[in-house]
Structure formats: C-alpha cells, structure tokens
Amino acid sequence: GPKVLQIPSHQIIDMGQMVTLNCDPVSNHLYFYWYKQILGQQMEFLVNFYNGKVMEKSKLFKDQFSVERPDGSYFTLKIQPTALEDSAVYFCASSPTVNQDTQYFGPGTRLLVL
C-alpha cells in the first residue's frame, strides 16, 4: 500500500535546542497531519495542513511548534526551543484528495529531549 516515510527514526537532543522532523508523504496526497504519542499514552492530534496552511491545530500544538512543506518537498514539524515534555513519538500522516478521511501513517520519529 501507499507508504509514508519519516526521517529520522530516532532523535536525541538537549532541551532548548531546535529539532526538525521530516515526513515524506504519499505522492499526490495533499493533506498532511502530525500526531504525538507520549510513552504509554494515546496518540493525539497536533495539526493538519493543506495548500500551504494550517487548517486545524490542537491545544498540544504550542507556539514553539511550526509546520511547513516548502516547494512540495518534505512536510516538516519544527520545535524551537524544545522542552522535556516534547519527548514522544511523532507520527506523520497524509490523505488523498478523494477519501480525505483515510489517513496513511508513517512509522514515527522517536524524539528524546534531555
């Protein structure tokens, strides 16, 4: 089936540093999402993105977070500066124009903030 790739698979950084998580969505998909899963907790929606704009964001999407997809390349989640509570697995997803409700997920990036 369609594949979403995420780079890197793991990332360890010091608190206060900036981190960028990269997502390579399914080609021809136009809707993009980020979800966050803290160890032992439910996966939670962060943000969705379409046509260069954030459409919806949750209360977890702090001011330190930003998303973009410059020139149709990777869909990125940037955290600047990072905090200890940002340690989690971040999942990217994308969905097609038709059947927008069906989201295809990547394997996640495991972020550890020290």
Add this chain to the structure above:
Amino acid sequence: AQSVTQPDARVTVSEGASLQLRCKYSYSGTPYLFWYVQYPRQGLQLLLKYYSGDPVVQGVNGFEAEFIKSNSSFHLRKASVHWSDSAVYFCAVSAGGFASALTFGSGTKVIPCLP
C-alpha cells in the same frame, strides 16, 4: 469533543480462536469510525472504516467490525486468529469530511499463543 475508549490494554488469544476487541466512542454527531493496526516498527495501517450503510463492515485480513449506534460501540472481530495478527490495534473516530483530525483510543495489544 469526541473520545474513544478501548478497555482492554492486552488480549491473549489462542491461535485459531475467535477475537473481539472492544471500542466505545463518544461523539455528538454522526461519527466516522476506523480501526487501525500497528505492527512493530511500522506505521498504522487502516483495517477498515465505517460511516454509513450496513453496520457490519468488512476489512482486510478477515477482520470485520460492527457499528451499534445504541451502544456507541464499534467492536472489531476476527473468526480465527493467526500468529501474524500479533500487533497493537487502535480504534479511532473523526467528524469526517475535510481532513478531520482522528481521535484515537489507547490501543489493544493482541498476543496470539499456541492452542
């Protein structure tokens, strides 16, 4: 706001036996319901989805789910479990439509064992 409850964190089932994973949702409107599966070191994969029509919906790999509106439930079933079904299963709900956010349950880990 919507929510999803999966009351069983782990389910151990004999190979060849039937499986039911429970899911209850809370949503004031007409829900779009999903079951996803996550195998180790992989992303979530869609098993099936429902938003209208026959309340019993068929998915991949022999899975099916039944939407019971009166009970706000969307339980997942499989008639005969195989060892390859070892994974974490997530129930999710959304408002549907234009790239709606998914609200997930906490997941149920399925552990097949020898009969």
